[in-house]
Amino acid sequence: MTAHPAPATRQLASAAEASLHAPSVFNTQPWQWRIAGDTMELYADPDRQLAATDPEGRLLLLSCGTALHHARTALAATGWTSTVDRLPDPTQPTLLARLRLGHAVPADPEAQRMAAAVSRRRTDRRPFGDQPVTGQTLTKLRRFVEAEGAYLHVVPADQVPALAVSTERAAGAQQDDPAYREELDRWTNRPQWRGDGVSPETAVEPALRRVPVRDFAPEGNPGLSADGGIDKGAAYVIVFGMTDRPADLLRGGEALSALLLLATADGLATAPLSEAVEVAWTRHLLTSLLSDLGEPYIAVRLGYPLDHEPLPPQARRSPAEIIRIER
Numbered sequence: 001m002t003a004h005p006a007p008a009t010r011q012l013a014s015a016a017e018a019s020l021h022a023p024s025v026f027n028t029q030p031w032q033w034r035i036a037g038d039t040m041e042l043y044a045d046p047d048r049q050l051a052a053t054d055p056e057g058r059l060l061l062l063s064c065g066t067a068l069h070h071a072r073t074a075l076a077a078t079g080w081t082s083t084v085d086r087l088p089d090p091t092q093p094t095l096l097a098r099l100r101l102g103h104a105v106p107a108d109p110e111a112q113r114m115a116a117a118v119s120r121r122r123t124d125r126r127p128f129g130d131q132p133v134t135g136q137t138l139t140k141l142r143r144f145v146e147a148e149g150a151y152l153h154v155v156p157a158d159q160v161p162a163l164a165v166s167t168e169r170a171a172g173a174q175q176d177d178p179a180y181r182e183e184l185d186r187w188t189n190r191p192q193w194r195g196d197g198v199s200p201e202t203a204v205e206p207a208l209r210r211v212p213v214r215d216f217a218p219e220g221n222p223g224l225s226a227d228g229g230i231d232k233g234a235a236y237v238i239v240f241g242m243t244d245r246p247a248d249l250l251r252g253g254e255a256l257s258a259l260l261l262l263a264t265a266d267g268l269a270t271a272p273l274s275e276a277v278e279v280a281w282t283r284h285l286l287t288s289l290l291s292d293l294g295e296p297y298i299a300v301r302l303g304y305p306l307d308h309e310p311l312p313p314q315a316r317r318s319p320a321e322i323i324r325i326e327r
């Protein structure tokens with residue numbers, strides 16, 4: 001007969017469940033967890049890699065990093081230490097992290113605020129209003145990103161046109177690629193039972209924006225209106241790192257998660273923008289915005305939406321599909 005799982009296993013399973021809410025490219029949720037005793041392993045799921053949009057698997061690694069950070073945050077918020085070994089076995093490149101549960105400690109209040117934001121956070125593609133994001137908020141976000149081992153570039157106003165052009169050119173190149181169009185079509189028309197993909201309900205109608213937003217409703221049925229704001233007060237940031245090695249991209253994803261959760265906890269709306277990093281030559285344009293000092297991982301739009309109507313949650317896969325507990 002199977003015994004009840006040990007307390008350590010229960011803690012880890014509940015942290016892995018928190019990671020189901022993590023953001024991922026096209027909502028592919030390309031990860032798997034395996035739990036044994038006090039150890040939990042994160043695996044990339046290469047079958048969920050987007051061959052046309054993400055041929056090198058950079059966005060897959062960023063997505064897995066957000067899941068890892070969500071799980072770490074859930075543990076810290078319930079008062080557990082943990083240690084993480086990233087890419088621990090060179091012979092198993094899909095084994096991205098081995099997380100070992102430590103001991104009980106007083107819960108970390110900052111982690112509690114971020115954990116409370118996990119189920120509230122949404123990618124908000126609506127236009128943001130005029131209220132600016134303060135320098136103080138951006139400084140705090142930068143500190144959190146740096147604590148995760150990545151860097152944050154706050155795009156100054158005179159660089160926003162370059163970000164816009166890079167994004168627009170990347171989107172244009174992708175629209176000319178039948179393999180991209182087929183992939184987008186597949187991930188925006190998912191049967192509900194799959195619990196993944198981007199539903200047109202969360203897509204916004206095409207409109208003039210400071211930086212274009214990906215068209216997730218290519219059939220022309222977006223659920224969100226673009227009326228009322230032009231992203232005037234939005235801040236644009238780029239999460240970047242020193243290399244595009246898997247361990248650094250994984251940390252980039254952890255930093256992205258920290259940024260999104262902290263911003264949500266502080267009342268900001270957030271929307272990742274990755275088109276410009278998906279196409280090699282526009283990614284190089286972004287590198288020049290970083291004074292050629294790093295490797296751009298992803299851009300994010302931050303701000304205050306005019307419309308406060310809560311956004312529908314995007315579907316998620318079930319824990320049974322993603323978490324395996326060895327007994």
Ligand SMILES: Cc1cc2nc3c(=O)[nH]c(=O)nc-3n(C[C@H](O)[C@H](O)[C@H](O)COP(=O)(O)O)c2cc1C
Nearest residue numbers: 023024025026027062122123214272273274275314
């Ligand atoms: C690596 C990565 C890249 C993403 N790129 C984009 C993007 O280019 N445009 C966009 O609107 N959303 C983007 N997203 C957001 C995802 O579409 C979103 O996380 C997913 O659909 C789940 O929805 P949720 O964030 O509301 O939970 C990205 C997310 C991640 C983690």
